[in-house]
Each structure stands twice: as C-alpha cells, then as structure tokens.
Amino acid sequence: MNTALITGITGQDGSYLSEFLLAKGYDVHGIIRRSSVDYRERIAHLEGRPNFHLHYADMSDSMSLVKLVGKVQPTEIYNLAAQSHVQVSFDSPEFTADVDAVGVLRILEAVRTNHLEKTCKIYQASTSELYGKVEEVPQSETTPFHPYSPYAVAKLYGYWIIKEYREAYNMFCCSGILFNHESERRGETFVTRKITLAAARIAQGKQEKLYLGNLSSLRDWGYAKDYVECMWLILQQDKPEDFVIATGVQHSVREFAYHAFKAAGIELKFEGEGINEKGICVNGPANLVGKTLVEVSEDFYRPTDVVNLLGDPTKARQTLGWNPNKTTFEQLVAIMVKHDMEKVAAEHVASVMRTNLAEYLEKGVVK
Ligand code: NAP
Ligand code: F7E
Numbered sequence: 001m002n003t004a005l006i007t008g009i010t011g012q013d014g015s016y017l018s019e020f021l022l023a024k025g026y027d028v029h030g031i032i033r034r035s036s037v038d039y040r041e042r043i044a045h046l047e048g049r050p051n052f053h054l055h056y057a058d059m060s061d062s063m064s065l066v067k068l069v070g071k072v073q074p075t076e077i078y079n080l081a082a083q084s085h086v087q088v089s090f091d092s093p094e095f096t097a098d099v100d101a102v103g104v105l106r107i108l109e110a111v112r113t114n115h116l117e118k119t120c121k122i123y124q125a126s127t128s129e130l131y132g133k134v135e136e137v138p139q140s141e142t143t144p145f146h147p148y149s150p151y152a153v154a155k156l157y158g159y160w161i162i163k164e165y166r167e168a169y170n171m172f173c174c175s176g177i178l179f180n181h182e183s184e185r186r187g188e189t190f191v192t193r194k195i196t197l198a199a200a201r202i203a204q205g206k207q208e209k210l211y212l213g214n215l216s217s218l219r220d221w222g223y224a225k226d227y228v229e230c231m232w233l234i235l236q237q238d239k240p241e242d243f244v245i246a247t248g249v250q251h252s253v254r255e256f257a258y259h260a261f262k263a264a265g266i267e268l269k270f271e272g273e274g275i276n277e278k279g280i281c282v283n284g285p286a287n288l289v290g291k292t293l294v295e296v297s298e299d300f301y302r303p304t305d306v307v308n309l310l311g312d313p314t315k316a317r318q319t320l321g322w323n324p325n326k327t328t329f330e331q332l333v334a335i336m337v338k339h340d341m342e343k344v345a346a347e348h349v350a351s352v353m354r355t356n357l358a359e360y361l362e363k364g365v366v367k
Helices: 011-025 041-046 062-074 086-091 094-111 150-169 191-203 222-235 255-261 316-321 327-362
Strands: 003-007 027-032 051-057 076-079 121-127 175-180 210-212 241-244 267-271 278-283 291-298
Touching: 003 011, 003 062, 011 027, 011 041, 011 076, 027 062, 027 175, 041 210, 051 062, 062 222, 062 278, 076 094, 086 094, 086 150, 094 121, 094 150, 094 267, 121 150, 121 222, 175 222, 191 210, 191 255, 210 222, 210 255, 222 241, 222 316, 241 316, 255 278, 255 291
Parallel strands: 003 027, 003 076, 027 051, 076 121, 121 175, 175 241, 210 291
Antiparallel strands: 267 278, 278 291
C-alpha cells in the first residue's frame, strides 16, 4: 500500500488531496497543530476512516517532523503546509520564512535522517508568486523568478532547496508551481472567497457593502479540486521535474466580482478609478438598485502587489496528460457562489432557530 504524508492537511488543498488519495487506496497521514478553536472543518468528514490518520507536529519543530516521518515511513510526502496569505506575510515575515522556507528544509532533512531518500518522493507546493513582478507573460517553467513579497521570497527558498536536494542527493523531489486555485473551501480572506461570501450576504440582506483593494489585479484562477490531481501526477512520473499548473486564462479581481454578484442575482456597474472606484447595483433586487455595493479601501493594498499572473500549462498538458480547463472560470464562480448562497441561508435558519429557542425557553414553552 502507498503511504502518503500530507503537511497542511487541514487547508483547502490538503482536504481535497486527502479525498483524492483515499479514493486511490492510499494510507493517508496528516500533520495537525493544536489550536484552541476547531479548525478541522474541511477534513471532519474523513476523520474515523481506517486509512486516515492525524498526528500532531509543526513545520517549525524539526524533532516532531523527524519522529513522524520515521513512524509513518511515507512513500510520498506532499508538503502543503505554509503561512499562505501574501498580505499576512508583510506583517509576519519571520514566521512566514520559518514555516514556508526553513520548513521545507526540515522535511527534506527528516527524510534523510530516516534514510528514506531512495523510497520517499516529495512534492513541494511552489507558487506563481515566485514570478511576482513578472518578467514575461505568460509565465512558464523557464520564466525568471522575481518574488515580490516576504511570502514569495520564502517560497523561493523552498523551490531552490528542493532542486538542490534533487541534484545533490538524487532524491525524487519536485515543485508544482501552482497558479491561484480556489474553491468553496478557500480561506475566507482570500479575494475570491471574500467576494463570493459578500455577494451571498448582500443578496440575502446580511451585509451592506464589500471593501476590496486592487481591483485591476490579474490572476489565472483554477479550481482546487482539479489541481490536486496534478500534485499526484507529478510524483507518478519516471523522473522528478517541476511543472507549472495553471488554466492559461486570465481575469481581473473586478471581473471576478462582477461575475460573482451576477451569479447571486445582482448586476454591478463599475465607475471611477483607483481608490474612488465603486461597484453600483444596476439590476437586481429593488432595494439594492442604485446602491454602491463595492468600494475600494487602502487597507487591502499591499506594499508591493503582484498584478499580472497568467500561466502557460503546456508542459503539464503534454507530459502529465492533464486538462487545465476541466472547470472554467464561469463554472468556478458559479460553484463558489452557489455554495455561499446556501451557507448564508443555512446560517440564517440556524440563527432564527436559536432566537426562537431562546424565546421558547424564556416563555417556558420548552424546557
Ligand atoms: P491553506 O488553506 O492556507 O492551508 C495551509 C495549511 O498549512 C493549513 O493546513 C495550516 O494548518 C498549515 N500550516 C500552516 N503553518 C503550519 C505549521 N507551522 N505547521 C504545520 N502546518 C501548518 O493553503 P492552501 O490554499 O491549501 O495551499 C496549500 C499550499 O499551496 C500552501 O503551501 C500554499 O502556500 C501553496 N499554494 C497555494 C495556492 C493557492 O492558490 N491556493 C497557489 C500556489 C501555492 P492550520 O489549519 O493549523 O492553520
Ligand atoms: O489576492 C488582490 C490582491 O489574497 C489576489 C495564495 O493562495 O495565491 C494566493 O495569493 C489579488 C492580489 O491571493 C483584495 O492585492 C484586491 O493582487 O486572493 P489573494 P494571492 O495574493 O494571489 C498564490 C498563488 C499563493 O501562492 C498564495 O498562497 O487580489 N485583492 N482586494 C485582494 N486580496 C485580498 N486577499 N483581499 C482583498 O480585499
């Protein structure tokens, strides 16, 4: 049986990858961290399965990683754990470097310490943020890197140390250079999910307005569920190589917002420029028509922002046989908005039930 160890198993990608590998018959092990609140929502449905195992460890704790790799004896490691929010990396650059850069080294050394370098393949979650202040469009495996945030600089170390161990110690370790991939499980502070949740809340009268940063930023957005397949495919090749994983299609944050609100039944028209740009409702529920629903706030501007990402997935298509356009941009937006419309509606029902219950308890209707 193949045994996979996933770091970052509680995250968006970790949860989809777990489902994917369990369906392939893998024994799946994942690293979790202690937290005072429940953060295992994305994998709660997998807990209790005989082939699904969770272990406490931390990317900043070498000893925990060495002991765990020795105990699990993985045949494949998927290193997904990271402080993955670019804006947060400006506030916590040292923590980001420790987890996203040195953390990769710790995983590689844990494999070597346990003498598994001949039997354990390693996937590293590299990122399109490496291209940063882009030197060419579209970006491929040969495009020079120009990282443009503390997150990207940390991930650049991860990329190079993986390459170094591949060449120095002949280890099967590779990077997937993944462009932005989103889903209904995306963290709520990344721009796509922030937009789909806000569109759902505004459509259902639960929020007045959405504040965003740079609306003109361009991204190549794919569906996370499609992208985890590539992580696995990269490790099934005969030789270890790095791959760009992207759709080859680009949209702005403004376009994402337009389509998401449209899917929630609200048509927006954008007027003005820069900090003065606004998204006004021109069609939709009568109480919203004419209202400004989207505004720009400097709070979401970054000291340096990456504004023109577009991937060239030719190598992945040809070598891995992967279809970069399985889920279109429009389908991705629709999946996320549908999910968030249902989530907001369910939260409303739950809150009404709580209010009713409190009232019934007070009146002694229920005991
Ligand atoms: P995510 O949802 O933010 O998940 C990050 C995961 O890393 C969580 O499970 C988190 O655990 C874990 N983690 C953070 N610090 C840790 C530490 N010190 N020790 C152990 N675990 C730690 O990220 P994602 O979107 O799934 O992305 C997965 C990976 O791909 C990340 O490395 C990210 O940088 C990279 N990436 C993502 C994209 C994208 O568009 N999604 C694109 C390119 C590359 P907690 O739940 O305990 O916080
Ligand atoms: O920002 C702009 C923002 O935070 C996208 C991570 O998974 O993908 C992700 O990083 C763009 C940026 O993702 C808001 O300035 C405007 O230009 O959704 P994001 P990201 O920075 O691209 C890469 C590939 C990773 O590797 C990362 O781990 O949208 N933007 N207004 C905003 N961004 C946010 N978060 N919030 C806003 O209000």
